[in-house]
Amino acid sequence: MDKIIELKNITKSFDGEVVLDSINLDVYDNEFLTLLGPSGCGKTTMLLIIGGFEEADAGDVLFLGERINDVPPHKRNINTVFQRYALFPHLNVFDNVAFPLREKKVPKDEIERRVHEMLDLVALTGFDKRSVTTPSGGQQQRVAIARALSPIPGWCCWTSPWAHWISSSARICRWS
Numbered sequence: 791m792d793k794i795i796e797l798k799n800i801t802k803s804f805d806g807e808v809v810l811d812s813i814n815l816d817v818y819d820n821e822f823l824t825l826l827g828p829s830g831c832g833k834t835t836m837l838l839i840i841g842g843f844e845e846a847d848a849g850d851v852l853f854l855g856e857r858i859n860d861v862p863p864h865k866r867n868i869n870t871v872f873q874r875y876a877l878f879p880h881l882n883v884f885d886n887v888a889f890p891l892r893e894k895k896v897p898k899d900e901i902e903r904r905v906h907e908m909l910d911l912v913a914l915t916g917f918d919k920r921s922v923t924t925p926s927g928g929q930q931q932r933v934a935i936a937r938a939l940s941p942i943p944g945w946c947c948w949t950s951p952w953a954h955w956i957s958s959s960a961r962i963c964r965w966s
């Protein structure tokens with residue numbers, strides 16, 4: 791099996807307090823990995839470092855064997871479902887899910903097909919034209935999941951998936 795993501799001696803402190811102390815982790819293709827630990831132990835910080843939204847103080851992040859410490863988030867093949875979703879408020883549901891595909895210059899008809907496949911997966915068929923500011927918290931989370939899963943190939947970091955655990959969550963995990 792291919793090794794997709796590697797953390798090598800990742801260390802991170804905030805305000806002098808060590809949050810991640812020389813962490814090593816290997817993530818393999820098709821692996822479904824869960825980080826479990828008490829609130830504040832550094833789970834989200836670790837995922838944000840993998841996604842490129844936080845910078846480690848020391849250590850390396852490797853993707854398919856290449857060091858990506860200095861690669862910006864949008865150039866990493868890793869997508870994040872944020873705790874507070876971070877949807878684009880000026881874009882509707884369809885355009886939020888289509889965003890990473892447009893960034894990757896995916897052809898228009900493939901974007902159309904892929905977005906509808908993802909909206910179907912998260913049980914939001916028919917929500918395409920809706921504003922992302924009007925759906926419920928659970929629906930917003932599903933838009934964020936659809937957006938993170940829409941690029942292929944892609945690997946997804948999902949922080950606090952139980953914040954709005956929904957009936958389709960188990961289906962999404964199986965599909966992933």
Ligand SMILES: Nc1ncnc2c1ncn2[C@@H]1O[C@H](COP(=O)(O)OP(=O)(O)O)[C@@H](O)[C@H]1O
Pocket residue numbers: 804805809827828829830831832833834835836
């Ligand atoms: N940007 C930040 N600035 C200061 N402290 C932070 C920041 N991000 C996280 N922390 C602190 O780092 C610790 C780990 O946070 P976090 O990774 O969010 O934990 P978890 O996701 O495991 O609950 C906490 O003590 C938190 O307050």
Ligand SMILES: [Mg+2]
Pocket residue numbers: 833834835873949950
């Ligand atoms: Mg967290």
